[in-house]
Amino acid sequence: MSLLTIQDLTVEFPTRRQLFTAVDHASLSVEPGEIHGLVGESGAGKSTIGAAVMGLLERPGRIASGQIKLGGDQISGIDAEAMRELRGKKISMIFQDPLTSLNPLFTVREQLVETIQTHLGGSEAEANKRARDLIDRVGIPDPDTRLDQYPHQFSGGMRQRVVIALALCTEPDVIIADEPTTALDVSVQAQILDLIKELAQERQVGVILITHDMGVIADTTDRVTVMYAGKVVESGTTAQVMGQPQHEYTRSLIAAVPRPTLKLHRFPQISYGGRETRFAVEDMARHWPKVNNDASKQLFEIRNLTKKFLQKRGLLPWDRTYFTAVDDVSFDIRAGEVFGVVGESGSGKSTVARMIAGLYPVDGGSITFDGQLVSDLGNRAVQDEYRKNIQMIFQDPYSSLNPRMRVDEIVAEPIRHHRLMAGSDIRRRVDELLDQVGLGSGAGLKYPHEFSGGQRQRISIARALATQPRFLICDEPTSALDVSIQAQILNILKDLQEHLGLTMLFISHDLPVVRQMCDRVAVMKQGQIVETQDTSDLFLRPKTEYAQELLRLMPKLDDLSTDGLGVEEE
Amino acid sequence: MFAYIVRRMFQSVIVLLVVGLVAFSMFRFVGDPIDNMLGQERTQADIDRLRTELGLDQPFVLQYAKFLKGAAQGNFGVSYRQGRPVSTILLERAPATLELAFVSGFLAITMGIALGVFTAIRRQGMAANVIMTVSLIGVSLPTFLIGILLIYIFSVELDLLPSFGRGETVMIGKWSTGFLTTSGLKALILPAITLGLYQMTLIMRLVRSEMLEVLRADYVRFARARGLSDRVINFRHALKNTLVPVITITGLQLGSIIAFAIITETVFQWPGVGLLFINAIQFVDIPVMAAYLMLISVMFVTINLVVDLLYYAIDPRLRVDARAT
Known part of the structure; x- marks a missing residue:
């Protein structure tokens, strides 16, 4: 029997004018230790499924039909207090942005201990020990010091580890990870995904990984469900769906993913469900001033560029510390x-x-544009001409x-x-x-x-x-x-x-x-x-x-x- | 941190000096104190003599400098009207105002936060909507009108509470308190409500909107997803975050409770510094006015500094040593 089964789930949001169906007869199931990817573009209803499983649908959203079962017991439609018992204990959630999902005014220890005691009871000492073990397990070095720090003292990746520790607090059966790495750097993303994979294996937790990133899906998940406009369009093992997509939407979605190994002249458009809006660059070119781009010519010459930001204010100059954001950077850009x-x-x-x-004014170095020094912001005539020529x-x-x-x-x-x-x-x-x-x-x-x-x-x-x-x-x-x-x-x-x-x-x-x-x-x-x-x-x-x-x-x-x-x- | 306090103190002194300068430049337009001080039988020679004696013939900048020199030594001059040192008069009057401000400030903060949290949590409820509607009255009615209304209902019609004065007071050392007698406490009720009502509704509305904002934050959603109880989420996680921005406004409001006690004190004939100030204006009692204005600005500046330091205490993100690693 599957750990989590969603059958024919329909979620509706009644609005004043009409009924908006966010999820339309969606079904999927998750086995213990399995990572199930849920992929689709924004508005496809994938986060709504997560919220429905957690019993955290924003009002006025409601489950109109279908069932959600956890280990054989139905959990959709049970009363709020029973659902609260399940949340955190049986099902946990990891949110997208680790910067905002931790309360800034409480230490990591306070937040962990509170959650552990809510669900497992027990003494404070036991909860403390458990908190320390968890922080250690999710790979945060020096757990004893780090536990008593506040969230802002952690980097993004470390914070997401804290969030994972919080989600794991009470040995849940299912974790719903809603875009857990979207806000993170590539290297940190890889670490966090590895951690989630490891933990899913080790603890036999079923994970629903909600993401729009095909790379994450391909690397991490065992099975995948593709959604479009509230409907499940395709579901299967990851290799099968990614390698031989059956549905037209999945095919065009996969085609639109930029590849690191292939260089394409133009990206294929997603043809499903809408047409590409015309972009009339040829019309534009007709009235555009002719540019003579001599490829051998350098348009920009950037030399020894440096920028420092004040990190700590101080009354006296030697009390101040600076952070060097850009340190002696030089490069050229050809026309x-x-x-x-x-x-x-x-x-x-x-x-x-x-x-x-x-x-930003430069703190050191020079920027030369088309033979003209432009890093001196004081020279108005040069600046006006330059700024007309660059846009952002x-x-x-x-x-x-x-x-x-x-x-x-x-x-x-x-x-x-x-x-x-x-x-x-x-x-x-x-x-x-x-x-x-x-x-x-x-x-x-x-x-x-x-x-x-x-x-x-x-x-x-x-x-x-x-x-x-x-x-x-x-x-x-x-x-x-x-x-x-x-x-x-x-x-x-x-x-x-x-x-x-x-x-x-x-x-x-x-x-x-x-x-x-x-x-x-x-x-x-x-x-x-x-x-x-x-x-x-x-x-x-x-x-x-x-x-x-x-x-x-x-x-x-x-x-x-x-x-x-x-x-x-x- | 230390550098921050030093810089703020420096700014505070500048603010105080400027406030004083503006005040002194205005005094000439309030009226001529000589008119009130000399009787009908005055001669031009009397007027000139008194003017020179009081230093009123000098330009206001010089008068201000003289005042500052005295103030630095703790001497605020002698009241034109009462002929006694201003510092003695202020000390006599201060307990009445401070007790009134304390009670109404306490009411405003406790009730304001409690009602604000209540209306934020039960946003859809009937009671919350009623409170929000009623609170509009608190925001929109002027203080003196509320005072008169309260006097009319509770003193004139129901005859429950006194309509003016402080009741009996007890002296504890140099401090005269109305807290220890029944009539003193009864006399405190109406003025305290009048003075605190506006602040209370303001704090309530502020707490409500901040709290609604905080309840939408990701960390509250995550706390819910961890299955924490509503009580813990609302009163531990959300309330503490709500209070960070509320503190600034509340701090300044407390300052204005003391400063704007003038109107309430006038309506209830409350023998505090506000009433003293009004009387001083009528009589063009420059030493009293100057001392009062400086006192109020010192208070505002101090409250401001305390509020900024409280920020540090509540919000760990602002502490300097705390840097992301």
């Missing part, structure tokens, strides 16, 4: 190329981008657009600021841009919240292109987006580079994406560049140990089906 910067969080890659964009696309399409401004105002702002046009010309230009990025000119009258994440990123692109720049800085442009939307946005960026002759600085922690996008890559670690290579060379013959390690930890995706990729091997 017309896409230059990638990869590294883990805190490696200083975004700081480099912000210094190039002139958002940010990671989070939700916070990088002002929610109180209409979309046409957002796109027009750079034009107005640089006084490139006046009056009705501006409106015509904005309408044209919005049309060209595939939103239609009517989009200008709406506000950012009326658009989806992918559409918002298109608005960001339209805004960045408004001044007809020569250089784009893309800071993790797709890491907040679903795989299918990511494919669209990356294709757009590729088109821009190809047709408009744009040069790009592409910052990402996602190695497969970098592989697809970049001509050359710099690998950053703790504020320094450890290696700069042509992309294909880096992936085939990494020179430094650190780059080798990063590549080793990257999900391999070798087992994924290569249907519909139009493979173009190197």
Whole structure:
């Protein structure tokens, strides 16, 4: 008999106007010691299944039909107090963001002991011992000291280990892990997934791993269930679903995953359930100023760039301590190329981008753009011209657009600021841009919240292109987006580079994406560049140990089906 | 930490000096104290003599400097109206105001937090909605009107509580307290409610909205997912996090309870420093006004500093030694 069985589960959210069915007759089962992947794009209903199992559906959501059974006993529809008994004791949950899922005002010990005593009772000494064992088990060094620290004193990966320890507190039978590694770096992600695998084996816990990341699914899970719009479209062993997907949606989803081993000219679009929005880059190219990209010419020369941040304030200068975010970084960007910067969080890659964009003053070194020194922010004339030529696309399409401004105002702002046009010309230009990025000119009258994440990123692109720049800085442009939307946005960026002759600085922690996008890559670690290579060379013959390690930890995706990729091997 | 306190103290002194300067520049517009001090039979020579004697013929900056010099030595001058040292008068009056402020502050904080938590947890409930609606009255009605209403209902119509004064007081050393007599306690009820009602509703609404925010946080969801009881989640995990931002506002509110006791004290003829200040304004009693204003600003600045230090005590993330490893 299965550990956890979900049969024909339907979850509905009644709203004022209509009934929204978040999960539609979904079934799956988990065996002891098995990791069951639940994959799909945002809005597919995978987290709702997790919440339904935990009995933590947000109001007014309700289970409309179907059953959830734990070891043969029905747990859907039981009363709240009985459900609370089960939570934590029989079923635990791991959340996505380890930074916010621990209470900041209590020590790790307090939170562990409290949970242990709630479910197992027992003396404080016993609970303390158990807490120490758990912290030790999840691989946190020096458990005695660490137990009495507060969550903010732990790094992201260590915090997720604490969260796992909390979830394991009372020997649950089932753990629901909702995107447990999405907020973590590649190397940390690999460690956490290994830990979950080990623990599932060791304790014969059934794990439902909810994720949108096909790499995580392929590397970690035993079985997988694919969801689309609330429905289960395909279910089976991981090898089978990933290797020979049967359903059309699964096939297009797998095809859209960037591969570290294959370089594709363009990403295949997810064709299921919707059409690609047109992006008229050729129209744009017609009015674009001709750029003469002499590939031998360096567009950017960056020399000995350094940035220090004040870490500890002090009354006296010698009391202050500084953190060197960027340490003596030098590189060149050739005209017309896409230059990638990869590294883990805190490696200083975004700081480099912000210094190039002139958002942070440089503390040392120089930036030269097209033969002109631009790192001196005091020189207004040079700065104005330079800033017109560089534009930036940010990671989070939700916070990088002002929610109180209409979309046409957002796109027009750079034009107005640089006084490139006046009056009705501006409106015509904005309408044209919005049309060209595939939103239609009517989009200008709406506000950012009326658009989806992918559409918002298109608005960001339209805004960045408004001044007809020569250089784009893309800071993790797709890491907040679903795989299918990511494919669209990356294709757009590729088109821009190809047709408009744009040069790009592409910052990402996602190695497969970098592989697809970049001509050359710099690998950053703790504020320094450890290696700069042509992309294909880096992936085939990494020179430094650190780059080798990063590549080793990257999900391999070798087992994924290569249907519909139009493979173009190197 | 030490550097932080030193810097804050330095800022505080500057704030105090500026407040004093502004106050002294305003006094000229309040009126001429000489008018009230000399009787009908005055001559121009009397007026000039007294003006020179009091130093009122000098520019206000010089008057201010003289005041500061005295204040630094603990001498706040002599009241024009009562002819006694200002410090003695303030000390006499202070217990009445402080007792009133303490009681109403205590009421405002305990009731405000309790009701705020209640309305946040039972957000959909009937009782919570009634409390929220009633609290609008507390926010929107001016203090003096609430005072008059309370007097009308409880003193005039029901004849339960006194409408003015402090009742009987007992002297403990130099401190006159109304806590020890029945009439003193009865006299305290209406003014305390009047003074604390606004603060209470404000704290309540603040606690409620913060708490609703905190209850949506991931760590509360995770606490629920671990099967902790609602009581532990609401009163241990959520409440402590709620209090972090609430402390600032509450601290400043306590300051204003003392500062704005003026209106309540006037309505109830409460013999505190607020009433003293009102009388001083009518008489253009510059030494009393100056001392009162400085006292209030010292209090605000101190409360502010204490609030900022409390932040450190409650929130471990702000402690300097704590760095992520």
